[in-house]
Amino acid sequence: MNCATGHSVCLSGAHKRTRGFTLIEVLIALAVLAIALSAVIKGVSANANNAAYLRDRMLAHWVAMNKVTELQADTTFPAPGVTTGTILMAEHGWTWQVTVSTTPDASIRRLDVEVRSKKEDKQALDSLIAYVGQPQ
Numbered sequence: 001m002n003c004a005t006g007h008s009v010c011l012s013g014a015h016k017r018t019r020g021f022t023l024i025e026v027l028i029a030l031a032v033l034a035i036a037l038s039a040v041i042k043g044v045s046a047n048a049n050n051a052a053y054l055r056d057r058m059l060a061h062w063v064a065m066n067k068v069t070e071l072q073a074d075t076t077f078p079a080p081g082v083t084t085g086t087i088l089m090a091e092h093g094w095t096w097q098v099t100v101s102t103t104p105d106a107s108i109r110r111l112d113v114e115v116r117s118k119k120e121d122k123q124a125l126d127s128l129i130a131y132v133g134q135p136q
Helices: 023-073
Strands: 081-089 092-102 108-116 126-133
Touching: 023 081, 023 092, 023 108, 023 126
Parallel strands: none
Antiparallel strands: 081 092, 092 108, 108 126
């Protein structure tokens, strides 16, 4: 029988086989995928770290503003010097330091407020300068 009739198997010419991916092609594809995923993971991690840092800076600023507001609302005139303390905000303890200094006007004091996440931190997360007048 011949191949044209379809009654027998034609084995003449090149043997037909299905073409798939070779092992090298699969390994290269996996390497490209691994590199791309590691870049995505690195970007997401950096974004999460940045968001946490910005949250901490915002909360530290709120602590500093609250301290300034307390001193401005107080009925006593703050004496020059340094005071420190801790406060709980957003389930986290913050360390603040207020430096009160005199100004050329004896009825006004300068307030330098610094807030740190931990007492031993060298760098303040937020610092604020404010002025308070002598109560009447």
